[in-house]
Amino acid sequence: MSNSILSARMTDAHRELGERARAYFTPRWLEQWRAAPGGPLRKDVWPELAERGFLGVSLPREHGGQGLGLLGALVVGEALAQVGDSGVALGMHVHNEVAGEWLTSAADPTLRERYLPKLLSGELLACQCDTDPSAQEPTTAVRDGDRLILRGQKKFVVNGAQADLCFVSARLDGQPAVVVVEKDAPGVRVTHAYDKLGTRSIDSALLEFDDVEVPADRVVARSGVSQLMRWNRVMSRMRFLIAVDAWLIHRMLLTHIVDYSTNRELGGRALSAWPINAHALARARADQELMEAGITDGYLRLTEGGSTVPEIAELKWFCVERATELASLSTDLEGGAGYMWDSVALRAHAQLRGLRMSGGSQTTMLTIANHSMACRAELGDQDRAGVA
Incomplete structure (x- = not known):
C-alpha cells in the first residue's frame, strides 16, 4: 500500500505479511494450483493458504484470526494482484471477509465454535x-x-x-x-x-x-436493525475490497500502457505524444489519484466510523468503471495485439468484467447511490421546511 496515510498505519506484522505474500503469490504459483490449465484453484490449496498464514488475516485474535484488520486484507489483496487473475482475491474475500465476519459476529457462539476453526484451517471452504x-x-x-x-x-x-x-x-x-x-x-x-x-x-x-x-x-x-447493520458492514467490506482490486488493475495497466505507448511509434512520433492519447492518459493518471483518495476515505469510514453504504457503493462503481475504461483504451492502443488473448490489456479487461458483477452489479451500485441522494434531498427539504 503506497498511500502515505495507509502505509503509516502499517505495523511490522503488516509488513512481514506483505513480504511473505508477495513472495508466494506469483503467476507460477497460480498455474501450479489450478485444477486444469486456465481453470479454478484445486480444493487442496485452501489448507496450504491456511498453513502459510493467509486465512483469517483480518479477523480478531480472540476468534483465531491474526488481528491485522482491514489493512491486513489490503496487504494480501495487493500481493494477490500479481497472479494476474482476480478470481483468487474474490474467493478469499468471500471466505475471509464475508463468511468470517458472519461467524465472528454471530450472536450464537456455538455456530462460531462449530465452523470458524475449520474455515481458518482451510478444512472448510x-x-x-x-x-x-x-x-x-x-x-x-x-x-x-x-x-x-x-x-x-x-x-x-x-x-x-x-x-x-x-x-x-x-x-x-x-x-x-x-x-x-x-x-x-x-x-x-x-x-x-x-x-x-x-x-x-x-x-x-x-x-x-x-x-x-x-x-x-x-x-x-435475521431481520431487524441489527441484522441490517451487519449485512451492510459485510457487503461494504466486500465492495471496498473489490474497489481496491480494480484500483490495483488500473495501476498495473497504467504503468503498462504508458510504457508501451511511449516506445511505440506512429507517424514518426510516440503513440503517447498524439494529443488524443496524451489527454486520455492524463485522465487515467487523474483517475488513479482519485481512486487512491477514495480508497483512503473508504478505509477510514470502515475502520473509524461514518456513513459507508452509499459511499462504498460509489467507490466500487468509480474504481471498476474507470479501470474498465482504461482497459478498453489500452486494448485500442495495443492495436492488433490488443485483440490477442495474451494481451495484458485484454486479460485485464476480462478480470474487470468479473469485478463489475461481484458484490453487486454496477447498476446496483448506482441504484444505492441514487437512493441515498434522494433520501438526503428529502431530509434536506424537511429540515428547510422546519426552519421556515
Missing part, C-alpha cells in the same frame, strides 16, 4: 449465496418445529462448486435472513458450474436447495 433467479423466485426458509426447510436457487455463487459451507440469503417469516447450510446436506446440489471470461481461478456456480432441512439455530443473521 465457504461461499455466500445471494442472487436468486428473479425477484419473483426468492429463496425461502419455512419453520417446521426445530427445523427450517430451505427451498430455492442461487446463481453466480463464488466458490459455489467447491464450497463446503453455504451462507444463504433467504426469506424467513417474510423477512431477510442468512442461514448456514452444510453443502453435503440432502437436497443441496451444484447444478451448473459457469464457464467465465475472467476471474477463472475461482469457480462460480448455480446451486439448488430442494427442501433442505437445516436446524433452526443455523440462522446467523
Whole structure:
C-alpha cells in the first residue's frame, strides 16, 4: 500500500505479511494450483493458504484470526494482484471477509465454535449465496418445529462448486435472513458450474436447495436493525475490497500502457505524444489519484466510523468503471495485439468484467447511490421546511 496515510498505519506484522505474500503469490504459483490449465484453484490449496498464514488475516485474535484488520486484507489483496487473475482475491474475500465476519459476529457462539476453526484451517471452504433467479423466485426458509426447510436457487455463487459451507440469503417469516447450510446436506446440489471470461481461478456456480432441512439455530443473521447493520458492514467490506482490486488493475495497466505507448511509434512520433492519447492518459493518471483518495476515505469510514453504504457503493462503481475504461483504451492502443488473448490489456479487461458483477452489479451500485441522494434531498427539504 503506497498511500502515505495507509502505509503509516502499517505495523511490522503488516509488513512481514506483505513480504511473505508477495513472495508466494506469483503467476507460477497460480498455474501450479489450478485444477486444469486456465481453470479454478484445486480444493487442496485452501489448507496450504491456511498453513502459510493467509486465512483469517483480518479477523480478531480472540476468534483465531491474526488481528491485522482491514489493512491486513489490503496487504494480501495487493500481493494477490500479481497472479494476474482476480478470481483468487474474490474467493478469499468471500471466505475471509464475508463468511468470517458472519461467524465472528454471530450472536450464537456455538455456530462460531462449530465452523470458524475449520474455515481458518482451510478444512472448510465457504461461499455466500445471494442472487436468486428473479425477484419473483426468492429463496425461502419455512419453520417446521426445530427445523427450517430451505427451498430455492442461487446463481453466480463464488466458490459455489467447491464450497463446503453455504451462507444463504433467504426469506424467513417474510423477512431477510442468512442461514448456514452444510453443502453435503440432502437436497443441496451444484447444478451448473459457469464457464467465465475472467476471474477463472475461482469457480462460480448455480446451486439448488430442494427442501433442505437445516436446524433452526443455523440462522446467523435475521431481520431487524441489527441484522441490517451487519449485512451492510459485510457487503461494504466486500465492495471496498473489490474497489481496491480494480484500483490495483488500473495501476498495473497504467504503468503498462504508458510504457508501451511511449516506445511505440506512429507517424514518426510516440503513440503517447498524439494529443488524443496524451489527454486520455492524463485522465487515467487523474483517475488513479482519485481512486487512491477514495480508497483512503473508504478505509477510514470502515475502520473509524461514518456513513459507508452509499459511499462504498460509489467507490466500487468509480474504481471498476474507470479501470474498465482504461482497459478498453489500452486494448485500442495495443492495436492488433490488443485483440490477442495474451494481451495484458485484454486479460485485464476480462478480470474487470468479473469485478463489475461481484458484490453487486454496477447498476446496483448506482441504484444505492441514487437512493441515498434522494433520501438526503428529502431530509434536506424537511429540515428547510422546519426552519421556515
